[in-house]
Amino acid sequence: MEMPILIQGFLKKRMFPAPTIPKMRPLARLENFDYTIVESHFELRKPKLMSPENPRPPNQKDLHIMFYDPDVKGDHGLPHDPFKALVSPRPIGWISTLGSDGVINLAPYSFFNAVSYFPSYVMFSSSGLKDDPMKHSWRNAEETGEFVCNIVSSELADAMNMTAKHVPLSVDEMALAGLTPEPSEKVKAPRVKEAPAHLECEYWKTVELPTNNPKFKHGVIFGHVVGIHINDDIIVDGKVDVTRYNPVARLGYMDYTQVDKVFSMDRPDDLSMGRKMLGDAPYKNKSDT
Numbered sequence: 208m209e210m211p212i213l214i215q216g217f218l219k220k221r222m223f224p225a226p227t228i229p230k231m232r233p234l235a236r237l238e239n240f241d242y243t244i245v246e247s248h249f250e251l252r253k254p255k256l257m258s259p260e261n262p263r264p265p266n267q268k269d270l271h272i273m274f275y276d277p278d279v280k281g282d283h284g285l286p287h288d289p290f291k292a293l294v295s296p297r298p299i300g301w302i303s304t305l306g307s308d309g310v311i312n313l314a315p316y317s318f319f320n321a322v323s324y325f326p327s328y329v330m331f332s333s334s335g336l337k338d339d340p341m342k343h344s345w346r347n348a349e350e351t352g353e354f355v356c357n358i359v360s361s362e363l364a365d366a367m368n369m370t371a372k373h374v375p376l377s378v379d380e381m382a383l384a385g386l387t388p389e390p391s392e393k394v395k396a397p398r399v400k401e402a403p404a405h406l407e408c409e410y411w412k413t414v415e416l417p418t419n420n421p422k423f424k425h426g427v428i429f430g431h432v433v434g435i436h437i438n439d440d441i442i443v444d445g446k447v448d449v450t451r452y453n454p455v456a457r458l459g460y461m462d463y464t465q466v467d468k469v470f471s472m473d474r475p476d477d478l479s480m481g482r483k484m485l486g487d488a489p490y491k492n493k494s495d496t
Contacts (some may be wrong), residue, residue: 235466236454237449243456243466248306255403275406278419290318292459299333299455301357303388304347305396306376312343313380313399315359317457318427325490327432329356329406332416335423336373343376345413348428352410353394356430357367361453361465366401393434393487403452405442409435471493 208447232244274282277290291297300319304312318332333345335367348354359367369384381399391407398405408430416425441451453465 233295237466237469241449241471243449243469245456245464246468279347283288287460289354289459291457294297294333295458296456296464297458299359299367299457300329301359301363301370301399301402302348303342303357303381303399304341304344304353305351305395307350308377310377311381311397312346312376312380313357313384313386314342314349315367315371319356322429327430328411328429328486329408330429331356332425332427334425339376340422340424341426343430343479347396347425348410348430349413351395352416353396354408354410354428354430355391355396355398356406357387357399358404358406358452359455360403361398361455363401364455364463364465367455391434392436394465403414404440405471406432407436409433410470 216420217315226495232246235243235245237243245260255259273283277288287458292396294473297317298319300316302314302316302319306312316331320330322328331344333342335341339346344354366384366386370380372383374380374381374383380396387400389400391405392397394407394409400405411429413429413433414427416427438452439449441447441449443451449466450469453467455465
């Protein structure tokens, strides 16, 4: 219940900048029974924030929780809409595609996640550009039927940020950021060789979302994961150790964080029972591939 207190003290009274992630310490799920807490963050470009004019009130119990309508422009009364800062940390899908003309495209998407397994599917959400209703990754994925999700380690944060630049469709962002294209196994789109892991995907479908601006399209692009590459040096005792590569995640504004602490919690139920009932049915045989 601490987060609403932070929101009310920082937002409703509008004396301070939006609440910082270390103060909220949001919880995020990793793999198996592992979790992480965001305790630090960094900026790739310093955002403009309000300067505090008054000291923090000594007693916040009487303050009210802020409420605003995100569809009403400026209803929050802050320099920036805090919506994306609250939905965080968000993993980054560094999507590489190959255009129909053979040009490599690479761009990061923080509206990205795994959405299922048995079989494995991922999604990234994209919107339009000023000069194009569809971003290049979206267009290429639909036209070619393929894309690759490259995992962003802390060492690749600057290179990832470089590929966020809006450039013409004819520009190879992988070359722009000084990265090395690596052939994939099952799709034609190349992987980022420097990335610690890659998910090769076959395009499944796009779900277009409603938009408040008819000039811009919003779509969620889904892909079936047909191949996974993992660097051997991030596997410890048979499991992926995220502290070996510190994956980068997006917060709000221009803020990012990296995973460097992990803790585990056992489930309150017996998950093994469901797995026993499921058996090997969801899998295909190696001979069928």
